[in-house]
Amino acid sequence: xxxxxxxxxVEKLTLGLPGLADRxxxxxxxSLAIMPGETLCVVGESGSGKSMTAMATIGLLPRGVNxxxxxxxxxxxxxxxxxxxxxxxxxxxxVGTVFQEPMTSxxxxxxxxxxxxxxxxxxxxxxxxxxxxxxLSLLSEVNLPNPELIARAYPHELSGGQRQRVxxxxxxxxxxxxxxxxxxxxxxxxxxxxxxxxxxxxxRHKKGTAVLFITHDFxxxxxxxxxxxxxxxxxxxxxxxxxxxxxxPEHPYTRRLLAAVPSLTPPPPKALTGEPISIxxxxxxxxxxxxxxxxxxxxxxxxxxxxxxxRRGETLGLVGESGSGKSTVxxxxxxxxxxxxxxxxxxDVAFGALTQRQLRPERRRIxxxxxxxxxxxxxxxTVGQIxxxxxxxxxxxxxxxxxxxxxxxxxxGLSESAVDRYPHEFSGGQRQRIGIARALAMRPDVxxxxxxxxxxxxxxxxxxxxxxxxxxxxxxxxxLFITHDLRVAAQLCDRVAVMQKGRIVEMAETAQLFxxxxxxxxxxLLAAVPxxxxxx
Amino acid sequence: xxxxxxxxxxxxAITLMAVSLAIFLILEVLPGDPAAIMxxxxxxEDTLAALRLEMGLDRPALVRYLEWVxxxxxxxxxxxFTYKLPVSxxxxxxxxxxxxxxxxxxxxSTALALPLGVAAAxxxxxPVDKAVLVFxxxxxxxxxxxxxxxxxLFFSTYLGWxxxxxxxxxxxxxxxxxxxxxxxxxxxALPQAAVLTRVTRSATLxxxxxxxxxxxxxxxxxxxxxxxxxxxxxxLIPVTTILGLQLSFFFGGAILVENxxxxxGLGRLAYQALxxxxxxxxxxxxxxxxxxxxxxxxxVDIGYALLDPRLRSRS
Numbered sequence: 074x075x076x077x078x079x080x081x082x083v084e085k086l087t088l089g090l091p092g093l094a095d096r097x098x099x100x101x102x103x104s105l106a107i108m109p110g111e112t113l114c115v116v117g118e119s120g121s122g123k124s125m126t127a128m129a130t131i132g133l134l135p136r137g138v139n140x141x142x143x144x145x146x147x148x149x150x151x152x153x154x155x156x157x158x159x160x161x162x163x164x165x166x167x168v169g170t171v172f173q174e175p176m177t178s179x180x181x182x183x184x185x186x187x188x189x190x191x192x193x194x195x196x197x198x199x200x201x202x203x204x205x206x207x208x209l210s211l212l213s214e215v216n217l218p219n220p221e222l223i224a225r226a227y228p229h230e231l232s233g234g235q236r237q238r239v240x241x242x243x244x245x246x247x248x249x250x251x252x253x254x255x256x257x258x259x260x261x262x263x264x265x266x267x268x269x270x271x272x273x274x275x276x277r278h279k280k281g282t283a284v285l286f287i288t289h290d291f292x293x294x295x296x297x298x299x300x301x302x303x304x305x306x307x308x309x310x311x312x313x314x315x316x317x318x319x320x321x322p323e324h325p326y327t328r329r330l331l332a333a334v335p336s337l338t339p340p341p342p343k344a345l346t347g348e349p350i351s352i353x354x355x356x357x358x359x360x361x362x363x364x365x366x367x368x369x370x371x372x373x374x375x376x377x378x379x380x381x382x383x384r385r386g387e388t389l390g391l392v393g394e395s396g397s398g399k400s401t402v403x404x405x406x407x408x409x410x411x412x413x414x415x416x417x418x419x420x421d422v423a424f425g426a427l428t429q430r431q432l433r434p435e436r437r438r439i440x441x442x443x444x445x446x447x448x449x450x451x452x453x454x455t456v457g458q459i460x461x462x463x464x465x466x467x468x469x470x471x472x473x474x475x476x477x478x479x480x481x482x483x484x485x486g487l488s489e490s491a492v493d494r495y496p497h498e499f500s501g502g503q504r505q506r507i508g509i510a511r512a513l514a515m516r517p518d519v520x521x522x523x524x525x526x527x528x529x530x531x532x533x534x535x536x537x538x539x540x541x542x543x544x545x546x547x548x549x550x551x552x553l554f555i556t557h558d559l560r561v562a563a564q565l566c567d568r569v570a571v572m573q574k575g576r577i578v579e580m581a582e583t584a585q586l587f588x589x590x591x592x593x594x595x596x597x598l599l600a601a602v603p604x605x606x607x608x609x
Numbered sequence: 610x611x612x613x614x615x616x617x618x619x620x621x622a623i624t625l626m627a628v629s630l631a632i633f634l635i636l637e638v639l640p641g642d643p644a645a646i647m648x649x650x651x652x653x654e655d656t657l658a659a660l661r662l663e664m665g666l667d668r669p670a671l672v673r674y675l676e677w678v679x680x681x682x683x684x685x686x687x688x689x690f691t692y693k694l695p696v697s698x699x700x701x702x703x704x705x706x707x708x709x710x711x712x713x714x715x716x717x718s719t720a721l722a723l724p725l726g727v728a729a730a731x732x733x734x735x736p737v738d739k740a741v742l743v744f745x746x747x748x749x750x751x752x753x754x755x756x757x758x759x760x761x762l763f764f765s766t767y768l769g770w771x772x773x774x775x776x777x778x779x780x781x782x783x784x785x786x787x788x789x790x791x792x793x794x795x796x797x798a799l800p801q802a803a804v805l806t807r808v809t810r811s812a813t814l815x816x817x818x819x820x821x822x823x824x825x826x827x828x829x830x831x832x833x834x835x836x837x838x839x840x841x842x843x844x845l846i847p848v849t850t851i852l853g854l855q856l857s858f859f860f861g862g863a864i865l866v867e868n869x870x871x872x873x874g875l876g877r878l879a880y881q882a883l884x885x886x887x888x889x890x891x892x893x894x895x896x897x898x899x900x901x902x903x904x905x906x907x908x909v910d911i912g913y914a915l916l917d918p919r920l921r922s923r924s
Contacts, residue, residue: 131827158831165829172827177820182842182918191838195830227918243828 078149079106080250080283081130086143088125088134088307099125099138100307107251112277112284114294114315116330117304118530119501123287126304127253130285131168132160148250165192169244169282173256175236179228185212185239186224192246211242215272233395234265241272248280255287262394262557267601270296289530291334292560295319295604303327319607333535335560337605339583342567348384351551352406352439352519355380357415359398359405359575375401376412377575383519383551390566390583391555392598398575399555403521406553407439408432420518437467440512444524446504450496456482456507457492463515474514481510485540502533506540513544523555538565559602563587571595610921613914621907628899629681633674636892637666647690647886660690664889677892686893691885696893699878704897706776706790707867707874711859713794718802718859719852726809727844730817731836741806748803753862757796757869764792774871793870797862801855808851812844819843846916853909857902 083106088099100122107113117123128134130145132152145152147167155163164170172178180188189211190204199207205224212220215238228236237257244252254273258266274297277284286297294301294315301318303311303326311324322328359376375398383389391399404410406417408424417425419438427435440463443449450459460481461474469477479489485506496504505525512520522541526534542565545552556562562569563583570580571592579592590596599605637643644660645652665673680687686696729741765773771792777785816822817840825835864876871877875894882890914920 133823133826161829161831163829164827168827170824170827172820172824174820178824180821180825180839180843182846182916183839191825191830192828195828195834229919240824243824 077108079108079146080111080148081285082106082146083126083130084144084146086126086129086145087141088122088129089139089141091137096306098141098307100129102143103304103307103309105302105309105312107283107285109250109283110277110281112274112286112297112299114286114288114298114301115304116288116291116294116301118289118330118532120306121304122307123289123304124255125307127170127255127285127287130251130253131164131170133164162196165249166196166247167249168251168253169247169249170253171237171240171244171255171257173259175233175240175260178240179236181228183227184224185226185228185231189224189239189243189246192243196247198247207246208242211246212239214245214276215239215242216268217242232265233261234269237261237265237269238272241269241276245276245280245282249282251283251285252277253285253287256289257286258293259288259290263559263598263601263603264394266293266603267296270603273297290603291319291331291531292602292604292608295607303330316607330531333531334608335535335538335558335564336608337560337563337587337599337602339563339566339587342582342584343386345384345387345567348386348549350382351385351387351420352553353382353416353418354402354406355416355418357402357405357417358413359401359410360413361401374398374575376405379415379572379575379577381570381577381580383553385518385549385551386545387568388545388552388554388566390562390569391553391572392557392559392562392569393572394557394598397572399572400523401575402572403441403523403553403555406519407441407521408436409441434467437463437515438517439519439521440515440517442505442508442512442520442522442525444527446501446508446528449508450504452496455493455495456499459496459507460492460511460514463511467515477514478510481513482507484513484544485510486536500533502529502537505529505533505537509537509540509544513548517550519551519553521553521555524557525554526561527556527558534561541565559598571598610914613921614911617907617910621903624903625900628903629678629896630674632892632895632899633670633677636888637673638670642666643888647888649886681893681896687889689882689887689890691882691887691890696890699890700875700893700897703873703875703878705779706872707860707863707876709786710790710794710797710867710872710874711863713790714797714801714859714862715856717794717798718805718855721798721802722805722809723848726806726848727813727836727841729806729810730813731832733814738810741810745803745806748799748806751800753796753800754865754869756799757793757866760792760796761870774869776872776874789870789872793866793872796869797859797866801858801862805848805851805855809844809848812847813840815847816840816843842916846913849909849912849916853906853912856905856909860898860901 084104086103087101090097090099103126105113115123115126125134125138129140132155140153147163152163186205186208189208193199193204193207208224209220212223217223217235217238223231223235231239258269261269270293273284276282288294298315300313301315302309303318303324305326311318311322311327318327319331322331357376357379361373361375379402381389391402393399401410405412412425415425416423422435422438424435424438457475457478460478461471464474464477465471475492478492482491483489487503487506496507499507526537529537538561544550554562554566566583568580569583569586570577571594572578573594579586579590579595586595587599590599644657644664644666648657648660661667684697686700688694689696689699692699725741729738732738761773764771772789776789779786822835822839825839863874864880867874867876868880875897878890879894882894
């Protein structure tokens with residue numbers, strides 16, 4: 074028997090970056106092959122060149138990025154010599170693509186059915202009536218309920234998971250030989266992610282499609298990959314079958330990445346029983362009313378009688394899917410959003426009952442670390458000004474506040490000279506350290522961290538988690554840690570509260586919650602964590 | 610969608626009431642004697658008293674306001690002090706020039722700006738883009754009355770293709786009337802077209818970078834169909850905002866251009882009424898201009914909802 078021809082083969086591909094980039098090549102000497110019906114996961118951190126590999130395969134590299142050498146073959150056909158018209162023929166027909174952002178990847182002013190039917194139209198296939206019929210059958214093939222209704226909907230009327238299914242339907246419309254999935258589940262909730270991964274896997278088995286799956290998440294790799302290729306700074310460091318890469322990695326970089334993935338098994342608990350209670354929240358309630366009339370039908374109960382307390386030095390995890398109300402609780406506790414009812418007590422202060430005027434001097438007691446390290450620092454101010462601003466508004470002299478900013482930067486692992494630099498000069502992880510220093514500048518008793526490590530690469534994430542743990546032990550902070558990531562919660566939190574539709578459905582010691590979850594929803598969440606069986 | 614139109618109509622009515630009240634308060638209730646303003650400082654006391662009586666200034670302000678508004682609702686705008694004619698007749702004659710002039714200018718402006726802006730963005734930094742940049746910079750820098758003067762010199766005096774000014778009236782047929790309006794409309798349109806071109810270009814560029822455009826290309830849709838079906842419909846949304854703001858300028862800009870081309874339009878009437886201190890006419894014209902702006906804004910809001918399904922379902 075002769076060897077079958079790979080669906081995709083990338084041969085010694087090198088992509089050049091524009092002159093001002095921090096390295097010369099987006100991809101260097103990359104060789105990959107995917108066989109029919111096989112899923113190859115390309116794994117790497119941000120900037121590893123994994124998405125560039127995908128864009129090169131469909132001939133849509135961004136301006137300034139060019140193929141310098143090497144080749145890409147699709148079922149033996151040389152892609153790099155194609156004309157623009159030939160590329161249009163290959164895209165969609167031979168290669169289907171699903172992108173990361175379900176919220177922005179569909180045209181907001183075009184009905185779903187028209188966007189799917191356009192795939193047929195672009196390739197001059199079928200007549201309009203047949204296109205409509207195929208569109209409906211594709212929508213039911215990706216398990217969307219009520220295909221007729223969804224076909225007529227606009228993208229904003231669908232949830233993230235539904236939109237991603239529409240993207241998959243579109244990508245598979247012409248039964249391509251190769252499906253490229255570029256972080257297709259990264260923006261989705263775990264339970265939705267599990268369903269979408271299963272869908273992609275089933276369709277691949279049914280149709281024998283080869284899948285190039287790009288991800289940063291080893292949990293997802295464990296769920297879906299046959300083979301894995303690990304990229305670091307545009308260079309392939311290791312490639313092999315999934316079990317080999319996950320359990321017997323050879324390259325130190327792969328080992329480091331795997332070691333940084335938080336385990337679902339929590340560490341032994343710390344002793345906290347004697348510690349005083351730093352924050353006590355009782356029956357916190359917040360309802361968002363819709364605009365316009367009739368008001369009632371548009372109301373969303375974002376927090377419904379939420380109660381918890383956190384001791385000095387303790388971390389309470391608040392986990393749940395998007396829309397569960399966990400961020401609302403965080404904002405209400407800080408009084409960035411005014412709660413409708415309930416009480417908040419921080420130390421001996423009835424924080425929830427203070428007037429705005431009384432609140433101002435007390436704000437320092439509770440501080441926040443935000444999710445997005447790029448959007449949460451003012452680009453026009455130096456790091457020193459950013460950190461010192463809070464203490465100065467509380468009456469500290471500017472020179473003292475700046476001195477303290479220097480010490481804080483040192484404490485969060487940055488150089489003191491960072492005070493005079495601007496946020497854009499720092500990486501995501503460094504900016505998150507600056508965000509933590511800014512919060513600590515107020516000498517808070519309580520820290521609220523809202524998805525504070527979710528935007529970071531795993532290796533950076535591990536470092537920030539270590540920093541938070543160290544600072545907590547040193548300063549006795551009580552931390553409310555809001556996250557969608559159960560792995561992170563398992564490693565960092567002493568107790569975990571699970572939120573669903575504005576209510577805490579279960580709250581327990583972390584080890585106990587992970588070992589024997591009581592609530593059905595908690596069990597469902599835990600079951601959906603990718604890679605739980607293969608990686609632990 | 611119906612509810613959106615209903616709520617917008619309601620706010621339109623309320624805004625019009627507020628505007629009419631503001632105009633009335635400023636012109637007739639604030640300190641200063643309207644009769645003295647109209648007749649000037651040299652007027653004799655008995656002429657002043659006669660005018661005050663004629664204008665009904667001896668009666669309470671509220672009654673006068675209600676009479677004014679009530680009259681407007683019946684199509685009665687009062688009688689001009691200088692022309693001794695019903696203001697409604699004066700305004701109707703003038704609107705027959707200003708409205709076609711403005712509409713023509715809007716048409717020319719959008720017909721120029723939208724294709725140019727999209728073409729410039731589609732081939733960024735290409736020759737079209739560079740030409741458009743030069744055109745739009747010139748257009749923004751040069752005022753419309755000066756363009757009007759140049760046009761008269763070149764097209765009317767030198768080439769003799771168009772009349773240098775004046776208006777033959779619609780009774781003499783559409784072609785001569787149209788010829789009289791074309792140069793002023795172009796003069797009015799060019800500066801606005803320049804602004805709109807730049808806005809269209811940057812809106813188009815932004816949409817070209819959007820994720821869903823990449824999705825369309827990945828489906829195999831070619832460049833021009835992507836532009837037509839995905840980029841332009843989305844780019845029109847921000848362009849509509851600017852166009853809405855500009856529409857009011859077209860009516861306001863008419864005052865200058867009508868004077869340059871000696872067109873007896875609403876703008877010229879406003880100018881003459883101001884020069885002659887005919888408060889009765891001024892009051893009505895200001896309200897008409899404000900009304901046009903408010904109605905245009907209403908139409909822009911509806912246009913938004915037609916362009917963007919997200920707005921339709923939110924309200």
